[in-house]
Amino acid sequence: MKKIVEIYYESAYIKEFDASVLSCEARKDGNYDVILDRTAFFPEQGGQGSDVGVILDENGVKHEVNHVSIKNESEDAGGFTAVIRHVIDKPLNKGDKVHGVIDWNHRFSNMQQHTGEHIFSGVVSSEYGYDNVGFHLSDSEVTMDYNGILTEENIRDIEFKVNRAIWENVPVICEFPDEQTLKSLDYRSKKELSGDVRIVTVKGYDVCACCAPHVERTGEIGILKVIGLQNYKGGVRVNILCGRRALEYMTFWQQIVDELSRSFTTSSDNIISSVNKLLSENADLKAELSCAKDSLIEYELKEIPSDKENVILVKDAATDGNSMRKIVNCLVQSHDGFCGVFAGSDEKGYKFVFSSGQKKKDLNEVMKVLRESFLAKGGGNALMVQGSLPGTKITDVIEKIEEL
Ligand SMILES: [Zn+2]
Structure with missing residues (x-):
């Protein structure tokens, strides 16, 4: 079995590297899948989005890398234990010597978020005994799911402890221990692991199996801020931000507060x-x-003469259902026929409420005319109907009703 060299395991801080193109295939979406003999681009896995960046060919032409994936199925891997595919926007040729440059701001931010998550989950595990059962790290959010309830107060306490761990600037060690050592270790893991297990230790806070790049010392995380907590599948979902993302978040809220301050x-x-x-x-x-x-x-x-049998008023769209009902309730006290209100406009249509006056004339007749001639929707009974009708000339509608 051949193995693609995963440079991100040598160090999470390698930003540029040289490699050879093993293959390049066109994709259906117009991009290309390129496989290199070695790479520092961390592929999407374990809930974390992939690195992005560029691959430069021998002539210095930039090929944008917008996604990187890893596939472990050996039968599909052309003799490799795992295949790492980089999605690029322009083709390369087999055998090309290339130079890869990962987007460091993007990668470092992922390292900050991810290491912050480890400390947070470590504190949750040691203090509450809950497991991290879900993790998602994208460019827009970081969420962790725990299989137990944490209150707002618990969260503030955990958040403080994580930040204290950041201030203490303790080392973060990533290693592949031998089988014997591994057996003796007590570590967090989302699933049963086989093969080489990579253990990430945040000294004094967490030991966890994980394949992603992390910062070397906790101080590099900068800060961790919890920005969301909700009940989720019998436990909780927590949203966090670390480092630059946390700073940008605080700047955003500060601007809102400043603007409100000025307005008030x-x-x-x-x-x-x-x-x-x-x-x-x-x-x-x-x-x-x-x-x-x-x-x-x-x-x-x-002002309306009480001997007027039918009274049908037209109001503007701002008249609400409550006012419309008040008007008809008032009208039926002193009029015999159909008492109704249309509220709206000829262009946008009308809402309507009708009530039958002292003679109890049958409003089903009115509803029939409104439905059949003016496409009204709604309903009611002989003494009361309500609904709406699409844009139409309201004087025509009233004329029709008066003919009944
Ligand atoms: Zn990790």
């Missing part, structure tokens, strides 16, 4: 009370407005 012309620690004050003022204004609307309706309805 208050200091940031007074924003919550300012928002609460605004909400309560808004509720008062809404109540006042509702009263004013009711008085206006009353005034308007008084």
Whole structure:
């Protein structure tokens, strides 16, 4: 069995490397799969997205690497124990000597997030006895799933301990121990492992089987911030950010707080009370407005002669269902026929509510006309109907109803 040299196991800090092209095949999506005899590009695996970067050919032409995968099935691997495919945008030729450059900012960020996750899961395991049963690290988020409940308070405590481990700047050791040593080790692992097992030790905090690149000392993580906690499949899902991502997150929130501060012309620690004050003022204004609307309706309805049999009013789209019902309830007290309100516009259509007046005329007739001639939707009974109709000339609708 031949083996592609996985340079990221020599050191997670190797950013550039030389290699030979073993094969290059066109993909259906217009890109190419290139296999190199050695690579520092870490492929997607174990819940972590792959490295990205460029491969330069002998003429210095850049081939963008936008994804890297690994396949361990030996029958499909052309005699290799595992095949690592780089997806590139332009073809290379078999035998080409190339120079690979990984996107270091991207890789280092992954190393920060991933090592932060180890410490976090180590603390969860030692203090609460829960396992990390799911891990996802992409360019947009980092989530860990644990098979037990953690409260907001637990999370703040774990977060503090992880950050203390970061300040202590303890070493992170990645190694492939021999079988004997491995048997004597107590380590976390998501599944039963066979073959060479890589053990990642964060001194004093965690021992875990893992294949990904990590930072060499915890201080490089910078900071770990928990930004989400939710119940998930009987346990919890925790979202974290480390290093630069955490800094960018804090900058983002600081900008929001600053902007709110300016809008409320208050200091940031007074924003919550300012928002609460605004909400309560808004509720008062809404109540006042509702009263004013009711008085206006009353005034308007008084102007309608009571001997008018059918009364059908047209209001603008801002009139809500509550007001519409109030109007018809009021109208039926002093009118004999169909009492209704349309709210909306000829362009966008109308909502409607109808109630039958003192003579109890059958509103099913009205509903039939609205449905058959104006494509209305809705329903009700002989004494009350409501619904909506698409854009139409409302004067035509009223004319039809008056003909009944
Ligand atoms: Zn790891």
